[in-house]
Amino acid sequence: MPRIKNAFFHRIHVRAWLAVALVGGLPVAAQAGYAQLASPSGFGGSSGNWTFAPSANDVRYGGTAFSPNALRIPGTTATMPAAYRFAANAPRIAASVIFMNPYVRTAVGIAAWLGVAKVFWDAADGVWKKDTDELISNYEYSVAGHLPSSWRSTPQGACQFALDSQYASYPNNVYQIASVTATMCHIQQLYNGKVVDDSYNTITKRDKPCPAGSTWTPAGCLVKGIPQPVPIEEFQTRLPSTPMPETVPWELPRPTPLPVEQPVINPEPGSNPVPRPLFVPTGDPVSNPQYDPNAAPAPNNQPYIQPGVRVNPSPTPQEPWRVDLQPVNRPVSGPEPMPEPDSETPINPDKPSEEQLDFCAKNPDVLACAKPELDTPDGEIPKSNKNIQLNEENLFGSGSCPADVYFTPHGIQQLKVWDWNQSCGYITGYVKPILIICCTFAAFMILIPGRTE
Numbered sequence: 400m401p402r403i404k405n406a407f408f409h410r411i412h413v414r415a416w417l418a419v420a421l422v423g424g425l426p427v428a429a430q431a432g433y434a435q436l437a438s439p440s441g442f443g444g445s446s447g448n449w450t451f452a453p454s455a456n457d458v459r460y461g462g463t464a465f466s467p468n469a470l471r472i473p474g475t476t477a478t479m480p481a482a483y484r485f486a487a488n489a490p491r492i493a494a495s496v497i498f499m500n501p502y503v504r505t506a507v508g509i510a511a512w513l514g515v516a517k518v519f520w521d522a523a524d525g526v527w528k529k530d531t532d533e534l535i536s537n538y539e540y541s542v543a544g545h546l547p548s549s550w551r552s553t554p555q556g557a558c559q560f561a562l563d564s565q566y567a568s569y570p571n572n573v574y575q576i577a578s579v580t581a582t583m584c585h586i587q588q589l590y591n592g593k594v595v596d597d598s599y600n601t602i603t604k605r606d607k608p609c610p611a612g613s614t615w616t617p618a619g620c621l622v623k624g625i626p627q628p629v630p631i632e633e634f635q636t637r638l639p640s641t642p643m644p645e646t647v648p649w650e651l652p653r654p655t656p657l658p659v660e661q662p663v664i665n666p667e668p669g670s671n672p673v674p675r676p677l678f679v680p681t682g683d684p685v686s687n688p689q690y691d692p693n694a695a696p697a698p699n700n701q702p703y704i705q706p707g708v709r710v711n712p713s714p715t716p717q718e719p720w721r722v723d724l725q726p727v728n729r730p731v732s733g734p735e736p737m738p739e740p741d742s743e744t745p746i747n748p749d750k751p752s753e754e755q756l757d758f759c760a761k762n763p764d765v766l767a768c769a770k771p772e773l774d775t776p777d778g779e780i781p782k783s784n785k786n787i788q789l790n791e792e793n794l795f796g797s798g799s800c801p802a803d804v805y806f807t808p809h810g811i812q813q814l815k816v817w818d819w820n821q822s823c824g825y826i827t828g829y830v831k832p833i834l835i836i837c838c839t840f841a842a843f844m845i846l847i848p849g850r851t852e
Contacts (some may be wrong), residue, residue, distance in 0.1 A: 433713065436720040439469035439481060441654055442662070446717045449662065451483040452654035459645050460670040462489075470664065470720065472710055477679045477740045479665040479710065482672035485648065486658040490639035496651050498527060498634045508646030515641045518629055527634060531624030537615060538604045542584050554602050558584035561600055662719050664712035665742060674712040675744070678729060680737040682706045687730060701730035705737055 441452035451464060458465040462485045469481035496503075501520045503509055513519060517530040539550040542561035549564070551557040558579045566574040566586065577585040581602065588596035609620035629637065648657055666672030684703040694700050711723040731737075 432724055434473050434722055434724050435718065436470045436472065436479070436664070436722060438720060439466060441656070442483075443656060444658075449659050449719065450656035451659045451662070452656045453483075453648050454653070455649070457649070458668060459649065460668070461645050463670050463672060464648065464659075465666075465668050465672070472677075472679060472722075475679055475681075475708075477677070479677055480668075482663040482666045483659040484663075484672070486660055489648070489657045489659070490643040491635050492657055493643060493647055493651060493655075494635050494638040495631065496655050497638070498631050500652050501527070503650060503652065506646070506650035508644035509650050512638060512641065512644055512647060516638045518634065518637060519626075521626070524628075527629045528626040529629045529633075529637070531627055533622045533624060534616070534619045535610075535613070535622060537607060537609055537620045539607045540602050540604045542600045542602055550605075550607075554581055554584070554604075555579050557602055558586070558600070562586055661714065661716065664714065664720070664722065665710075667742075674714075675742045676712070677710040677740050677742050678707050678727065679710060679740045680705055680707040683736045684731050684734050690730075696732075699730055701732050703731045703734055704728040705731045707737075709743070 441454060442449070444450040453459075453464045454466075456467065458467070464483045464485070466481050466483075468478040470479040471477075472479065497509060497513075504513060504520050517532075518527060519530070520526075521528045536552055539552055540554045540557040541549040541551065542557050549557065549560055551560055558576055561584060562574060562576060566588075571591055573589045575587055575589065577587045577597070579585070579602075581604075584600040584602055586598040586600065587594050588598070609615045610622065613620040613622040615621075648655075651657075663672035663674050665675045665677050667675065684705045687702055687704045690702045691700055692702075706726075706728055709725040709727045711725060712721075713723040714721050
């Protein structure tokens, strides 16, 4: 390698180590890097289609499964929890599993889900069936007049009867129903396509007996129907049309993988999982060389430091269990080792951490960070528009010496302050040749390679 290059790289190395020494030094073995946690039991699938099969040890929070000790950190005995939020198509997959395994129908959550969807298992025929019971109104309605023949089962029917019986349509004069409510029938008169009159008719209702074979309920007359078989396609849409009880994923045959969103590493237990860094101690505390006993105790001014590794979740869509291992020395007050790993506050992009705060945020009382008291209040800075014209000016003329500089005190006598003719002579006669020689030498040093050893 050329000696010039050797000398260049030696200077770079020396400067780098000097910079390290100036900032307090860095341990040689402290190397940060990404690592992959082993996939926990029950997790599988691929990017965008992850699946998870919950177990009895998992905790449920609505549509989220929380595994307390799902992940093991490489090189340590520490573990981290993981959370899985079930995807939107999870109820459809669960319905398919229930259809193929009817014996799970007696579980509490599954039984409630089937009841709301009005689906049941017919053990005699060995098929899933749906109720075809129909709920009809136990009221009848009529518009003003109350003729025996005017009562209808719906307000719409009563309004239509009034239109047909009380209003006549002619070639250029047409009546139509504009709107119907439970108590009002609005009929409009149109002439040549334009509304010329509005008629509002009161609708009344009365109880009526339920038809034979039906049952009276507060919601209406329940007419029993003949149960019909349910194919799997309808079963897969009929159940998810109602909310899936949160216990269903744990009541399915194990293991049943259900689709989940991107898993969350080391979250707090709850329905809204947020990833948190985890500090894992890697030895006993040692003396802090930067401790200042004369200064007031502070989080960063403690007599000991606890060596450890910060495990920071850094997943990607393709690598859901990727973490960033960052060697960290945490200041502590005593030599007692940490009993177990400690979860840190979740990273909030809207609130900077202690390490991100600037000097003034840490020392708001110093004079340099004091806020000046200005006459203009905050948020009320006056504004104005002004036109500024820039004129170019050549200080040295167009390739020639500038004119001599003269000064006329009191307008009496003119004195020469600077003789540019003499100065230009010095520049062109002495400075110019020296600059040409230096530039020529520098050009030769660039073009001629260094001698190799």
